[in-house]
Amino acid sequence: xxxxxxxxxxxSGSLIGLGAIGITLTYSILRFSNFAHGDLMAWGAYGxxxxxxxxxxxVGGAAPIGALSFxxxxxxxxxxxxVMTACLALLLDWLLFARLREKGQSIIVVMASFGASMALRSxxxxxxxxxxxxxxxxxxxxxxxxxxxxxxxxxxxxxxxxVVLVTAMHLFMSRSQTGRExxxxxxxxxxxxxxxIDVSGVVRATWIIGAALACAAGVMVGILVQIRPLMGLDLLxxxxxAAILGGIGSVPGAVLGGLIIGLSEAxxxxxxxxxxxxxxxxxxxxxxxxxxPVGLFGRAER
Amino acid sequence: xxILQVKGLVAGYEPGLSIVKGASIQxxxxxxxxILGPNGAGKSSLIKxxxxxxxxxxxxxLLDGRDIxxxxxxxxxxxxxxxxxxxxxxxxxMTVDENLRVAGGVLARCEVQxxxxxxxxxxxxxxxxxxxxxxxxxxxxxQMLAVGRALIVHPRVLxxxxxxxxxxxxxxxxxxxxxxxxxxxxxxxxxxxxxARAALAIxxxxxxxxxxxxxHEGRAATLWDDPVVAELYLGQRRSA
Ligand SMILES: Nc1ncnc2c1ncn2[C@@H]1O[C@H](COP(=O)(O)OP(=O)(O)O)[C@@H](O)[C@H]1O
Ligand SMILES: [Mg+2]
Numbered sequence: 001x002x003x004x005x006x007x008x009x010x011x012s013g014s015l016i017g018l019g020a021i022g023i024t025l026t027y028s029i030l031r032f033s034n035f036a037h038g039d040l041m042a043w044g045a046y047g048x049x050x051x052x053x054x055x056x057x058x059v060g061g062a063a064p065i066g067a068l069s070f071x072x073x074x075x076x077x078x079x080x081x082x083v084m085t086a087c088l089a090l091l092l093d094w095l096l097f098a099r100l101r102e103k104g105q106s107i108i109v110v111m112a113s114f115g116a117s118m119a120l121r122s123x124x125x126x127x128x129x130x131x132x133x134x135x136x137x138x139x140x141x142x143x144x145x146x147x148x149x150x151x152x153x154x155x156x157x158x159x160x161x162x163v164v165l166v167t168a169m170h171l172f173m174s175r176s177q178t179g180r181e182x183x184x185x186x187x188x189x190x191x192x193x194x195x196x197i198d199v200s201g202v203v204r205a206t207w208i209i210g211a212a213l214a215c216a217a218g219v220m221v222g223i224l225v226q227i228r229p230l231m232g233l234d235l236l237x238x239x240x241x242a243a244i245l246g247g248i249g250s251v252p253g254a255v256l257g258g259l260i261i262g263l264s265e266a267x268x269x270x271x272x273x274x275x276x277x278x279x280x281x282x283x284x285x286x287x288x289x290x291x292x293p294v295g296l297f298g299r300a301e302r
Numbered sequence: 303x304x305i306l307q308v309k310g311l312v313a314g315y316e317p318g319l320s321i322v323k324g325a326s327i328q329x330x331x332x333x334x335x336x337i338l339g340p341n342g343a344g345k346s347s348l349i350k351x352x353x354x355x356x357x358x359x360x361x362x363x364l365l366d367g368r369d370i371x372x373x374x375x376x377x378x379x380x381x382x383x384x385x386x387x388x389x390x391x392x393x394x395x396m397t398v399d400e401n402l403r404v405a406g407g408v409l410a411r412c413e414v415q416x417x418x419x420x421x422x423x424x425x426x427x428x429x430x431x432x433x434x435x436x437x438x439x440x441x442x443x444x445q446m447l448a449v450g451r452a453l454i455v456h457p458r459v460l461x462x463x464x465x466x467x468x469x470x471x472x473x474x475x476x477x478x479x480x481x482x483x484x485x486x487x488x489x490x491x492x493x494x495x496x497x498a499r500a501a502l503a504i505x506x507x508x509x510x511x512x513x514x515x516x517x518h519e520g521r522a523a524t525l526w527d528d529p530v531v532a533e534l535y536l537g538q539r540r541s542a
Contacts, residue, residue: 180396181404183393184396187394188390193355193376194353194375194385194387195451196380196405198374
């Protein structure tokens, strides 16, 4: 047995955690389970791919940065992709979710998100085909870092990026006025209006943040694994498990939940076999719902 | 000159089921207006409708002559109308400081800290607990926090729904003393209260709401002795 699963688990866990932030915010603020969240991830990855292609057309290829598999065009494209994914989420909200939310039945919004998920996925398959795509064709060498663990330069850098994003997100939620308003609204929507909080601003911020982080996670999956229309759907269950394990509404909880799910999956793959990977998230989800439904950082409703 | 005028307001939670059935009240500048009435009369619903939280199907709400009947709740705060709900009037998972700060969103950024400091001068108890989760405060302190937060924006009209409910006598006395100070600072207060004697003692104008409509109106000082009012509502409490 080696400790390789720790590195693998931390990396996939941090991506799950990034995605779970959007799920936990959507659930606690907009009050529905967004099953289309994984597809925002895939759209972000493909949107970024399209922009990378566009940059390549205009300026020609760019050399990778140092030992990484990608160069500055991918970084720029990922930023553009985050903006595009946020716009897509706002569009979906305007077209679909806002109208249904007004009617006040959350189960209808959830069903609509199923529909949106299918539509978004089919559209991706239609535009980009269902065969996998890659940001770069290069193969990276994994370096030994001791204890029998090997890790690639891409993995190290993306772990760092995740730490930065999660820290920024935590500071935003705890220190900024918009973050405070989002937390206030999730605790008591009526009181939030009483203290002068503009609900539409909170809703917008929730979509923008969730979608931008989903795109970031999608691009990272694209860099480390591959880009496929189904990539988001595959991560949906682990992301929900992470959000619920961490406690709905908690950003640090979602990230910690993601890491736990990622590490457990990687351990299961190494110890039992790869075919058990997807059972792990499901098992953890069930256990949390039965034993501690409010999750690690969750608090019982009023 | 009336700063707040409510004219024949009709409001309810579900379509076709009015709870407030044509209520009219008014408040002049620097007045304390007391709204009394039996349980279920619709006092909370009336004040929530004025705050913009209950759908209005008829009548008008005028703030300083301006029609705000159908404006969004969050805009009324900016226009100078603040509201302290009876229950769930703080954000329990946020600290005392954050509870105040989050309400400062309608202010210019540079004003916020000054207003928070002002609140701490007014309620020293809160200053000592500014880093604690608001959910861990006692009932009286929560009420102070809710009032302090409503005052952060320097509203012109402050509406409170039973601020003394469930408090110990010491805090009840303190709440009423603070309301007196707030009025002296130039605010208009609309006060829904079960504690009729204490409310009428500091009130100027008073209404008795029965079945979603004002059944009686008068000077607060004389309402207590009014035989009509005694018959309508106060009688049973006075003998109690
Ligand atoms: N959120 C609500 N949804 C539906 N009905 C409500 C709601 N709140 C109060 N009511 C109803 O409105 C009526 C008046 O209640 P309320 O305004 O709280 O009276 P009061 O404050 O005078 O005791 C009651 O019959 C109550 O059942
Ligand atoms: Mg009431």
